[in-house]
Amino acid sequence: MSPTPASSAAPSALTRKLAVFTTLTRAEEARLERLQAQRRRHPARTELLHEAQGDHAAFVLQDGWAMSYKLLADGGRQVVDFQVPGDFLGLRSLLLRTSDHNVAAVTDIVVAEVPPRELRELVETEPRLAMALLWAASRDEAMVVEHLVGIGRRSPMVRTAHQVLELHQRLRLVGLADDGSFACPLNQYVLADALGLTAIHLNRTLRQLRERGLMTFRKGRVEIHDAPAMMALAGFEDAYLDQRAPRPS
Amino acid sequence: MSPTPASSAAPSALTRKLAVFTTLTRAEEARLERLQAQRRRHPARTELLHEAQGDHAAFVLQDGWAMSYKLLADGGRQVVDFQVPGDFLGLRSLLLRTSDHNVAAVTDIVVAEVPPRELRELVETEPRLAMALLWAASRDEAMVVEHLVGIGRRSPMVRTAHQVLELHQRLRLVGLADDGSFACPLNQYVLADALGLTAIHLNRTLRQLRERGLMTFRKGRVEIHDAPAMMALAGFEDAYLDQRAPRPS
DNA sequence: CGCCGAAGCTGCCCGAGATCAGCCCCGCGC
DNA sequence: GCGCGGGGCTGATCTCGGGCAGCTTCGGCG
Numbered sequence: 001m002s003p004t005p006a007s008s009a010a011p012s013a014l015t016r017k018l019a020v021f022t023t024l025t026r027a028e029e030a031r032l033e034r035l036q037a038q039r040r041r042h043p044a045r046t047e048l049l050h051e052a053q054g055d056h057a058a059f060v061l062q063d064g065w066a067m068s069y070k071l072l073a074d075g076g077r078q079v080v081d082f083q084v085p086g087d088f089l090g091l092r093s094l095l096l097r098t099s100d101h102n103v104a105a106v107t108d109i110v111v112a113e114v115p116p117r118e119l120r121e122l123v124e125t126e127p128r129l130a131m132a133l134l135w136a137a138s139r140d141e142a143m144v145v146e147h148l149v150g151i152g153r154r155s156p157m158v159r160t161a162h163q164v165l166e167l168h169q170r171l172r173l174v175g176l177a178d179d180g181s182f183a184c185p186l187n188q189y190v191l192a193d194a195l196g197l198t199a200i201h202l203n204r205t206l207r208q209l210r211e212r213g214l215m216t217f218r219k220g221r222v223e224i225h226d227a228p229a230m231m232a233l234a235g236f237e238d239a240y241l242d243q244r245a246p247r248p249s
Numbered sequence: 250m251s252p253t254p255a256s257s258a259a260p261s262a263l264t265r266k267l268a269v270f271t272t273l274t275r276a277e278e279a280r281l282e283r284l285q286a287q288r289r290r291h292p293a294r295t296e297l298l299h300e301a302q303g304d305h306a307a308f309v310l311q312d313g314w315a316m317s318y319k320l321l322a323d324g325g326r327q328v329v330d331f332q333v334p335g336d337f338l339g340l341r342s343l344l345l346r347t348s349d350h351n352v353a354a355v356t357d358i359v360v361a362e363v364p365p366r367e368l369r370e371l372v373e374t375e376p377r378l379a380m381a382l383l384w385a386a387s388r389d390e391a392m393v394v395e396h397l398v399g400i401g402r403r404s405p406m407v408r409t410a411h412q413v414l415e416l417h418q419r420l421r422l423v424g425l426a427d428d429g430s431f432a433c434p435l436n437q438y439v440l441a442d443a444l445g446l447t448a449i450h451l452n453r454t455l456r457q458l459r460e461r462g463l464m465t466f467r468k469g470r471v472e473i474h475d476a477p478a479m480m481a482l483a484g485f486e487d488a489y490l491d492q493r494a495p496r497p498s
Numbered sequence: 499c500g501c502c503g504a505a506g507c508t509g510c511c512c513g514a515g516a517t518c519a520g521c522c523c524c525g526c527g528c
Numbered sequence: 529g530c531g532c533g534g535g536g537c538t539g540a541t542c543t544c545g546g547g548c549a550g551c552t553t554c555g556g557c558g
Contacts, residue, residue: 012410070398073484095380095387100489101394123380129371131344133371138344145350149319149327152445156545174462185507196401199272201545203507218506225460235322241347407516436535450515452537466534500558504558507552526532 007245012036012112013086013174014060019133020243028129035122036112040082044107049090050105056097057113059089064109065185069193080184081196082106082167082186091137096121107185137243142240151196154235156205159195161234164215164222169241181223188220210230251487261285261361262335263425266443269422269492277378284371285309285361293356298339298352305346308338313358314434318442328443330392331355331435333415340386343368356434372392384485384491391489400445403484405454408444410483413464413471418490430472436475 009233012020013014015032018024024032035093039062042048048059048066080101083089094116123130143166167184171177192202210216214233215224224230260268265297266282267273273281288311291297297308297315315332329350332338342348343365392415399408416433420426441451459465461484464473473479 001517008294018461023260038375070394072398072402074307075401078401080397092387095384096489096491097493098488098491100486120380124376127376127379127459130372130379130383131369134379134386135344137298137383137386137390139340140391141386142345142349144390144393144397145319145329148329148393148400149321151397152327153321153325188469188507189505198546200507200547204545209508228355232441237349239347240345242345242347244346313549321557437534437537447516449517453515456537502537502556502558504545505553508550510548512545512547515542517542519541520538522537523535523541525534528530528532 012062012173014083016174017086018129018132018136021132024132024172028126031122032127033113033127035118036062036113038113040111040162042107042111042112043110044105047102047104048109048111049099049101051092051099051102053099054115056094056099057088058091058094058116058119059113060112061085061087062112062202064148065106065110066103067106067190068101068103077090077193078196079190080195083142084170084174084176088136091140106190129138139240139242142242146240147194156195156197156201157208158234159197160202160205161209161214161230162236163191163195164217164224165230165234165236165238166241168224169221169238169243173241173243180225180227181221183220184222185220186216261309261311261324264356265423266335267381267385270381271377273381277375280371280375280378283361284363284367285311287362289360289362291358291360293354293357296351296353297358297360298342298348298350300348302348302350302464303346305339305343305365307340307343307365307368308360308362309360310334310336311337311359314355315352315358316355316439316441316443317350317352328439328440329397330389331443332424333416333419337385337389340389355439359384382406386489388489395489396443405446405450406457407441407443408446409451410458410463410479411441411455411485413466413473414479414483414485414487415473415490417473418487419491422490422492429474429476432469432471433466433471434469 001123004094005233011029012034015024018032051071056136061083063085066089067079068081068083069077069079072078089103089111090099101214146166147157150162168177168182171182189199192199195202197205206217214226214230230236258365260278261282264273265283266276267281303496308486310332312334315338316328317330317332318326318328320326338352338360339348395415399411403411415419417431420431425431437446437451441448446450446454455466463479464471
């Protein structure tokens, strides 16, 4: 992606994201990179964190897509959110000490493991980074809230458009989308489970969006043809993503 | 409602709640109480925080019930969550610096205002409390996730039972419910907006729950007649509420 | 080249839950 | 005592989205 000046290499997606919240010092950036030193790969379509499992690790997603979801007794699945590079995986499980949801890799992914004690240490020694983490967690919650509103009150069309626009914005933030399109490795089943629809109905909905000339989603790529119309349809307000320029704090 | 405790006597609901996460020292307890010194009343049915408003205060609810919700263009309302004593109001707005949702008092309430700089100071000087706050925020998010799953995948009956059980557990934690019942100042319209149902359908659902001998909700009071059956019906797993005994950390 | 499985796509029917319309109950003010 | 209004409650219809069944497309592989 676009090269950015940093200590030695390009900053991680997490650093890039947190920089939106606050201007980071060199030392803080370095600390963040150190936190993400322990890299590890994980294959597509496999679970990274399992509900009710004992060890409570958290990860920072470096590359690829993941999703968090819950399984129900009746076999249903609700995808809570997708994660893209720079996002935390299982931060909540770490704090609640019993993972209440599953996280699976959508594509092959690269993650950085963050051991609990490292995180605690970071919070103790770097209050500004602690605030930034709190911000990231709040942003995640805001996204979940937005999904809740979508499933609770928005029509399938509106909901779908909203989800796509959100993903677009999030990916732009970490440099993984251009103005009108982005690579989207989700299949219709997964996306449907996120939107609280059946794959069948999602398919029909996507067709409608296509026929209206708003967007297409084919072969792993989303193309947004008429962004203003999409925004209007979805009633999209991106305030909850807080994609502003950093401020001195 | 029990009158608010004097600062020297009983601990605040927040203290009580955080004590579940970690054992608090005297000094930390005192610090928490100090954080909540600035008390203020707010009348029922009025907004405390408005979407997109400029000032970003956060509050700790001391007494009464509140709810956070979003309004949609079409006039619809989605209640995201209810807040009971010990819960934060608008913590997310403070961090994102633009409130993305509304918070209204359900009953007459007493809140403690937490100015942004106070919070930042707390995080900087009391890392253990910072972790506890992160825990509380994570718990809130876990509840929102649970609601998302409910609205997305659970039937109205199951969803309703689940919500009631959750409220019961939360209220027990802060000493506002006994084993089989609790005071619930919500009306059916508000509850329906939380569950993503119409008030009409919620009414029918409540009737069913009543006829099955599981629970009743009348005149501001919820009575749970058959807790095990309710739990079974709702598939209620309270892990996400993390109501465990404190551990030494 | 042809088989096979996964994902995408579509038509048809049906049921859960929304919508509409209206009644009852109870507390309150005059 | 009586009218009024808000919340609770109910029956009758409508409709959106789910369920089912099946077809197409495409890529991998023997």
